[in-house]
Amino acid sequence: MVEDPDILRLQPGDNPGISLVTTLFDGTNFLSWSRFVKLGLMAKMKLSFINGEYKKPEKNAREFEQWIRTDSMVTSWILNSMKRELADCFMYSNTSRELWKQLENRYGQSNGPMEYQIKKELGTTVQGTLPLSAYLAKLTKLWDELTCITPTPSCTCGNCTCGATAESAKIKENDQLIQFLMGLNEAYDSVESPNLGDGSKT
Incomplete structure (x- = not known):
C-alpha cells in the first residue's frame, strides 16, 4: 500500500x-x-x-x-x-x-473497433482547406491515439544493442511521413519524396 x-x-x-x-x-x-x-x-x-x-x-x-x-x-x-x-x-x-x-x-477495453475507427480516419485524412499546421496537428493526434491502444512491443532479446526497437521506430516515422505527404494539397506536389533508404528521389 x-x-x-x-x-x-x-x-x-x-x-x-x-x-x-x-x-x-x-x-x-x-x-x-x-x-x-x-x-x-x-x-x-x-x-x-x-x-x-x-x-x-x-x-x-x-x-x-x-x-x-x-x-x-x-x-x-x-x-x-x-x-x-x-x-x-x-x-x-x-x-x-x-x-x-x-x-x-x-x-x-474494445481496442479492436477503436483501432479500426482511428485507422479509417487516418486513411481519409487529407489537408483539404486546413492550414498546414492544423493538418499536421490532426494527423499527430490520430497517431498518438493509435499508439496508446497499439503500443510498439519492446525488445525482449536481452540485447540492447540489437537495434530492433530503433529500426521499428524508424519504420513507423517513415510511414507517418509518407502518410503526411500523401494527404497534402496539390500545391505541394513539388515536394521531394522522402528518402526510403535506397537513396532514390523523384
Whole structure:
C-alpha cells in the first residue's frame, strides 16, 4: 500500500465541484478523456486511488477516515468530468477505483473497433482547406491515439544493442511521413519524396 501522506492530503482549493478536463466525457472520447483525467490526478498526487496502488485501509486504521474523504473527492472529480447523463449512471460506485474500473470495462477495453475507427480516419485524412499546421496537428493526434491502444512491443532479446526497437521506430516515422505527404494539397506536389533508404528521389 502507498503510504505517502501527501497522497491523502487535500489542498484548500480542492472541492467536489472540480472538473479535471476541459472536454467532458460523452461516451465516445474515452481514450483522450482518460488520458487527461490521469494527468489531472497525477498533478494532484491522486492517481494511485484509481490505479489500485492505494487500496482502502481497514476500518480500524488511523488513515481510514481521511482515505474515505479523499477518495470521495477523487470520485466527485471524475463524475464532474463526465456529461451529466453519463455521470448519473455511475454515481453509485463505492470508490473511485470501482468507478474507474467500470468505465474502463465499458468504454476502454474494445481496442479492436477503436483501432479500426482511428485507422479509417487516418486513411481519409487529407489537408483539404486546413492550414498546414492544423493538418499536421490532426494527423499527430490520430497517431498518438493509435499508439496508446497499439503500443510498439519492446525488445525482449536481452540485447540492447540489437537495434530492433530503433529500426521499428524508424519504420513507423517513415510511414507517418509518407502518410503526411500523401494527404497534402496539390500545391505541394513539388515536394521531394522522402528518402526510403535506397537513396532514390523523384
